[in-house]
Structure formats: structure tokens, C-alpha cells
């Protein structure tokens with residue numbers, strides 16, 4: 001229903017422009033920061049003031065959310081004095097959307113004037129040291145679908161957004177990660193804040209034990225079904241990126257383990273930790289200007 005065959009991008013520059021114009025003509029907000037809320041994490045937008053909410057279904061060319069825990073609304077407003085836009089719900093490859101559609105909002109953010117993208121997600125922990133409820137600052141990622149040609153930048157390159165061969169060795173801003181680590185110390189969150197490598201698989205099934213073992217050997221600390229396409233497109237168009245992954249379950253690496261992961265459990269843990277995540281994200285947003293002023297000295 002949603003995909004177009006081949007690797008050609010199914011969204012034209014005209015589509016991006018129409019959506020941007022539609023939003024700009026309906027809101028006075030001019031966000032510099034965009035936040036993508038992962039599964040069960042929509043309440044990250046709760047503290048926003050002067051809120052203006054657009055259901056995805058009303059926005060031209062926008063996909064709609066089909067996954068429980070993804071509300072399907074774009075929320076504009078002010079948080080800690082900073083104008084922001086929140087995606088309450090993201091799009092996934094397994095929903096049947098092309099990666100071009102999955103990442104459509106990121107290019108809209110760019111055209112709206114956003115400079116920093118904060119991505120959040122729920123993921124399964126592969127690193128033996130990780131516990132359920134840990135918050136992982138994403139240091140790097142592995143684009144597993146990308147290895148198989150499922151990549152949002154495949155097809156003709158649109159130079160208006162970025163270059164043909166973007167560098168990804170600095171995908172996640174070191175400065176924002178340092179700031180987040182400082183904040184986790186201040187908030188006394190250090191016993192559940194980690195750093196690690198996120199791996200994207202297409203889903204929708206959770207991993208087999210053999211797959212989980214393979215991912216661990218490859219150096220993945222956590223695994224999920226999102227985020228990487230958004231980050232790739234964000235880096236391509238020059239956005240600064242920060243990523244947080246909430247470890248909602250431990251991925252089974254052992255045939256004797258009885259627990260079976262399910263989406264309801266993922267949402268339950270997300271809800272349980274959402275306030276901590278919100279505190280971290282809000283404090284980070286409040287301080288992003290320190291980076292621009294070169295003042296990240298705590």
C-alpha cells in the first residue's frame with residue numbers, strides 16, 4: 001500500500017515543499033530542535049507550552065502511524081524557552097512504508113529550519129552489562145538493512161538536501177553526548193545511563209537467538225527497528241543528531257531462557273522510564289545553546 005517499487009525516492013522536492021508550506025502557514029512556531037518519540041515515549045512532549053498539535057492524517061504527504069504506542073501527531077511548542085517540534089510517533093519500514101516515507105519528516109524539519117534532531121527509541125539490550133530500564137546514549141549505529149540495499153539515500157541524490165556520499169563516522173554529535181553525560185551525572189542517573197552501538201533490523205519479528213548472538217558478535221549493544229534511517233537522512237542534510245535508546249528488554253541469547261519479549265512489555269517499560277527520559281531530554285534542550293556558544297563546560 002505505501003511502498004513504490006525499486007529504490008527510487010517516492011517523495012519529490014515539490015512534496016517536501018508543499019508540506020513545509022502547509023505547516024508554516026498554520027503555525028507561528030519556528031523550531032530549531034526536533035524530537036522523535038520512540039515506542040511509548042510520546043509523553044516526552046508533555047511539558048511543551050503554547051502547544052499546537054497536527055494529527056499526521058491532516059498533514060499533506062505525511063504517512064500515518066499504525067503501531068500502538070505511536071500517537072501520530074506533530075506537536076509544535078516551546079520547551080525550556082526553546083521552540084521545538086515533537087513527532088509523537090514515528091514510521092517504520094515494517095509498516096510497509098518506503099524508507100523515503102519513513103524519513104519524510106526529517107527533511108520537513110530541515111526545511112522548517114531545524115538544526116538539531118533528537119531521536120529516541122525502545123530497544124532490546126544485547127550488551128551483557130545492560131539492564132532493563134537503562135538509557136543508552138547512542139554512540140554509533142549499524143545499518144543492517146542498508147547492507148542489503150534498504151537505504152533511504154538510494155536512488156538519485158537530491159543535492160538540495162546533501163551530497164551523494166555523506167560521511168557517517170560522526171553521525172551522533174560528540175558534543176551533545178558529552179552534554180548528556182554531564183546531565184546524567186547532575187541528575188544522579190549514572191547507574192542507569194550507558195553508551196553504546198544501536199543496530200537497526202527491519203523487524204517486525206523480534207530476533208531469533210542465533211540472530212541475537214550474531215548481532216552481539218558484530219558489536220551491537222542494542223537492537224531495534226527504527227532510528228537509523230532518520231539519522232542517516234538527518235546527517236545527509238546537515239542536522240546535528242543526538243540519540244537515546246531505552247533498553248526495554250534483554251534480548252534472549254540463551255536457548256534455556258524462558259522469557260518471551262512482546263510489544264506490550266516494551267510499552268510498559270517505556271512508560272516506567274519515560275519521566276527520566278523526559279528529564280534528560282528537557283535538560284539537554286535547555287542547554288543546547290551552550291554548544292553553539294562553545295560553553296559546554298558544565
Ligand SMILES: O=P(O)(O)O[C@H]1O[C@H](CO)[C@@H](O)[C@H]1O
Nearest residue numbers: 038039121122225226263266
Ligand atoms: O524504535 P521504536 O519506534 O521506539 O520501537 C521499537 O519498539 C517496537 C517493538 O516493540 C519496534 O517498532 C521497535 O523499533
Ligand SMILES: Nc1nc2[nH]cnc2c(=O)[nH]1
Nearest residue numbers: 122123124223224225266
Ligand atoms: N528488534 C528489536 N526491537 C526491539 N524494540 C524493543 N525491544 C526490541 C528487541 O528486543 N528487538
